[in-house]
Amino acid sequence: MSVVTRTNLASAPSRPRISAHTRRQWTWGFLFLLPWIIGFFAFQLLPILFTFFLSFTDYTGAAEFKLGNFNFVGLQNYKSLFVELDALPSMGVTLKFALIGIPLGLVVPLMLAVLVNSRRLLFSNLFRTLFYLPSVIPVVAGAIIFNGVMNAQSGWLNLLLKAIGIAEPPRWFTDPTWAGFALNLLVVWGLGNSMIILLAGLQGVPTELYEAATVDGAGPITKFFYITVPMISPVIFYNLTIGVILAFQFFVPALLIGTFNGNPQGSLLFFPTVFYREGFVYSKMGYASVLAMVIFVVTMAATGLLFFFGQRLVYYASGETS
């Protein structure tokens, strides 16, 4: 009864009728979405706005957060970014890590995927499993393992390098030139996800394309660059995006191995390490908020650029662009 009356009220002459069914759909639908909507506001949107707000204050975590315990300092924290000792060099460390890590993270998993996709590889399932295995190892365990295996004297990597004739292999975590790259290798070691996604992409390329190319006399390298790469470009693009996002957030193994000093000689002092140290060890939350904003803006800008250019470069078989 009540439903009928309400529908009648709602159906004002100018507006389209919203049926009881639709209304029920909306109620239920939004009810189901509610957990995420609340979570989005409470744990993501409002905190980001709040970080932005904090970046203009001198709030320290030492006192409870309330008016009177902090002052507005305008752009002071943003100026500190260029004055404080560690901020700019650590930006360089993170940038170098990203510039090496992102291409490495595209190429190595792709080569592994091509390898395990080869029909000439015997026991390819076993290979796939074992190549993936490092990805399930917890990041702290990974840091312990790499700290050991890349030890300049006793580590197996240098023993191997010496065995194949490299007399003086890099001293990895004790050499500022190589320490960052050692962490790049640690990350590449755990990129099983990318490999699996690329593998699925490779398996989705229609075999007729290769057959047609063979008829036209194309060799394996031509086929790879003119058929495989364009056909799996959406997957490459996805991996690239995730890789860029994670590169700018990376710091945990560096913190574990290089401590807060980024040993050796600041070469492992990543930008997010400085953020963590300033915010939670030195409790300079206002200044740390600036560092957080930098990470946020750089990530957003990078993904924005990627999507802007990606839409042109990525080939979508179905002709859609999303």
Added chain:
Amino acid sequence: MTTITSVSVASPTRPLQRRLLPIVREALARLGVTGFGLLVLGVFLLPLGYVLSTAFKLDSQMTTIGAPLWPAEQATYNYEGEEYPLYNVPTQDGGTRRLAIVNPYRETSDVVDPEHPEQGVFNIEGRWRTWEAIYRFSPKLKNFTDAWEQVNFPRLFRNSLLLAGISTIGTLIACILVAYGFTRFQLPGKNLLFVILISTIVLPPQATIIPLYILFSKLGWTQTWLPLLVPAFFANAYDVFLIRQYFMSIPRELDEAAMLDGANPLRILTSVIIPQATPAITAVTIFHFFFVWNQYFEPLVYLLGKEKLYPVSVGIGQFVTTFSTYPGRSAATAVLAMLLPAVMFFLAQRQFMQGIVITGVEK
């Protein structure tokens, strides 16, 4: 029947050599590719070999010159109730013989021949330090017991299991509800909401953690598990996306039939949709469990100083820097920390790989 005809047709027309050539070439290609694969795999598994070997051997073995890379101890020979170390001693004809040293001196040594113990102890020429020690495989558990005593591993495991378990339950409930909302209901602005959801994947955790820390400390939740558990009950983009992709592939006929029977949407979800979505739900369960198990930054921030509540990841963090002092113990903790994820992975590989493919390819 058919095989016989095809063979009899193929065999007499071509000479044996020409028939074999492509087979040999294919076999060689397979061997080549597999060999190359093994080489790459060897490099990939080098760190794992290293950590396992280091965990099972005594630290003293690492500094002993001439000791093998695998866990080993010097082989000994029991002569009249005493153990004596075995060496490969060079002989005059250029070969070697196995001898146990009873009394080592500088230029000569008293030795006994294990193959002829009846000869008794005799003295031979040569510096024993130049002789090659004989080792036998001997894994040691000392590092594990040391590590187990140094940090309270049972407590760390219990904490990690509880954290990961509760958080996974929360994530499953929330993400299933949200994914259901995104797949089965016509809602105004649904596409926009979905774009917002997906774009939160980009969000760096650093951008939100200071305000969240302030919020949780105002609530008195810091140094408890609540900041780590409660957000899990509000869904996350990755897992919603994965479950949604799967829900979309489930035909609507069944839930429409249930709707005609008068079932409400919640009922349809629990009795029609969820039973058909086990692969996606398994994948999310594994992923999220691993995610929490690996988490380091958030538990460190929220639990700092409250050691009783530390999960494995934070609890063993100290072992990274003590590596140079106690390599074996550090390696043993790493092995302990990765044991459970590795076993789970081997047991549930298929669901694992499927889940990765859903999130990655179908975007």
